[in-house]
Amino acid sequence: MDEIDEIYEAVLDGDMRATPEYVQAALDAGVSASAILQEGMIAAMNEVGRLFEEDEYFVPEMLIAARAMKAGLSILRPFLVDAGIEPVGKVVLGTVQGDMHDIGKNLVGMMLEGAGFEIVDLGTDVAPAQFVEAVRNGVDILGLSALLTTTLSSMESTIKAIEEAGLRGAVKLMVGGAPVTDGYARKIGADGYAPDASQAATLAISLIA
Amino acid sequence: MQSGRTRTAEMPPWPPIRQSAWCRGGVVPADAARPRVLILACGALARELGVIIDRNGLAGFDVECLPARLHSRPEQIPGAVDRHLRRVVGRYERIFVAYADCGTGGRLDEVLARYGVERLTGAHCYQFYAGTDRFQALHEEEPGTLYLTDYVVRHFDRLIWRGLGLDRHPELLEDYFGNYRRVVYLAQTENPALTAQAEAAADRLGLILEHRYVGYGELEPALVDITAPAETRVATA
Numbered sequence A: 001m002d003e004i005d006e007i008y009e010a011v012l013d014g015d016m017r018a019t020p021e022y023v024q025a026a027l028d029a030g031v032s033a034s035a036i037l038q039e040g041m042i043a044a045m046n047e048v049g050r051l052f053e054e055d056e057y058f059v060p061e062m063l064i065a066a067r068a069m070k071a072g073l074s075i076l077r078p079f080l081v082d083a084g085i086e087p088v089g090k091v092v093l094g095t096v097q098g099d100m101h102d103i104g105k106n107l108v109g110m111m112l113e114g115a116g117f118e119i120v121d122l123g124t125d126v127a128p129a130q131f132v133e134a135v136r137n138g139v140d141i142l143g144l145s146a147l148l149t150t151t152l153s154s155m156e157s158t159i160k161a162i163e164e165a166g167l168r169g170a171v172k173l174m175v176g177g178a179p180v181t182d183g184y185a186r187k188i189g190a191d192g193y194a195p196d197a198s199q200a201a202t203l204a205i206s207l208i209a
Numbered sequence B: 001m002q003s004g005r006t007r008t009a010e011m012p013p014w015p016p017i018r019q020s021a022w023c024r025g026g027v028v029p030a031d032a033a034r035p036r037v038l039i040l041a042c043g044a045l046a047r048e049l050g051v052i053i054d055r056n057g058l059a060g061f062d063v064e065c066l067p068a069r070l071h072s073r074p075e076q077i078p079g080a081v082d083r084h085l086r087r088v089v090g091r092y093e094r095i096f097v098a099y100a101d102c103g104t105g106g107r108l109d110e111v112l113a114r115y116g117v118e119r120l121t122g123a124h125c126y127q128f129y130a131g132t133d134r135f136q137a138l139h140e141e142e143p144g145t146l147y148l149t150d151y152v153v154r155h156f157d158r159l160i161w162r163g164l165g166l167d168r169h170p171e172l173l174e175d176y177f178g179n180y181r182r183v184v185y186l187a188q189t190e191n192p193a194l195t196a197q198a199e200a201a202a203d204r205l206g207l208i209l210e211h212r213y214v215g216y217g218e219l220e221p222a223l224v225d226i227t228a229p230a231e232t233r234v235a236t237a
């Protein structure tokens, strides 16, 4: 197994102890930070997403894999910065008001970070006014997450609040979460919807292109 | 690139739940005529449906349940309901689906619209047990609330503790429940043993428990109405 394979396997297994060690070993062996990120950790998280789709992984497997990737990223981050990789854009993320589900949002944040975005995470149960404030402070993309049917309406009211504040033209809006559909995203006036974290990264890149 | 690699993991088995008698063979119609009404229900409601059927003396319809485990994979609910309806649609005059939206984001409604079939109103069981207004008030009062029902209390270990992998990864407790402040037990029955189990469950999560007796909420009138003869039905559920 080469260094990248080891990282890939460690993330897939959710091995929080081995992942940073393998990342360090790969860096020491001269593997580039971006190869470690893309071919090791992000490829592993994409596979985790696929296994989840196929019913083979469930939420805990996904969470421990995400924790392992996070531990690996903490070693890798300074090297990505040293490699002069500028953030491709700034994304503010949050779970809408009334909703405390954050596993999916956190994964989206990690994958976007992996794709080179700077992430500001507002957390859960975020009121429309807090999102408006964040947009006012300057951001390329706002990402809204909702997992409850009852909080889908908070997504809509957040978008309305941004419109009413005259900021709709200043930001791209993407939405997601299990009950969200492409049709719903269109209906509430979002710029895009993605069904999972890896497609969220592709979407974000296309939104700022 | 490694993204083509695949892996199969050992999934924790879902310990089987004993299917309620209501869901196995259906209800024997009182007049022995073939039932014209089918209630297709979430397996998590089986026991409660049985109680409501018994205490209201309801008869003359079939009850079939889909596996309760779909509760945790709501994206599979519309397909499972669709497959079941396709098999039985010609056999009944009226079919009622005892599911709420259950996190399907309207996808279940799309399926039901194709068959002209109704379901329970609302978003999820917590809402129809508590009643829409009461649930909304509870949720606004404290968004960081985890709700329990009799069913969730009974199966807490399987659904929540093992279902979320906390038996294997207790370190995930904070990831799951770090933002939560309380547990509200929306009780269907006044049962001290279940209340004690609810207390123990909240304790395991490190949260305080509030006990609210709500009974069967909107489920009972919906069921009584749907099983009434067509001419006496007062409302669609």
Ligand code: B12
Pocket: A049, A059, A062, A098, A099, A100, A101, A102, A103, A104, A105, A107, A108, A142, A143, A144, A145, A146, A147, A148, A149, A150, A174, A175, A176, A177, A178, A193, A194, A195, A196, A197, A198, A200, B070, B071, B072, B073, B074, B075, B101, B102, B103, B104, B123, B124, B126, B143, B144, B145, B146, B147, B148, B152, B175, B176, B177
């Ligand atoms: C884990 C879970 C929980 C955990 C949450 C822990 C946490 N910290 O988040 C706990 C147990 C605490 C919980 C609590 C509750 N939950 Co819950 N929960 C789930 C469950 C099983 C999985 C959700 C999850 O994490 N999935 C894994 C992640 C990776 O997937 P995801 O969130 O969909 O995210 C992906 C995509 O959607 C997308 N995405 C997500 N966000 C975004 C954002 C953007 C911008 C983009 C582009 C993409 C994107 O990318 C993500 C990564 O691939 C779902 C069922 C399900 N399978 O959806 C129920 C579910 C969402 N919960 C539900 C309910 C009802 C509740 C409770 C009310 C239950 C209760 N007993 O109290 C509470 C309410 C909590 C609250 N106050 O908000 C219902 C919702 C039903 C409905 N009609 O709305 C569901 C559908 C279960 C069900 N069928 O009843 N829950």
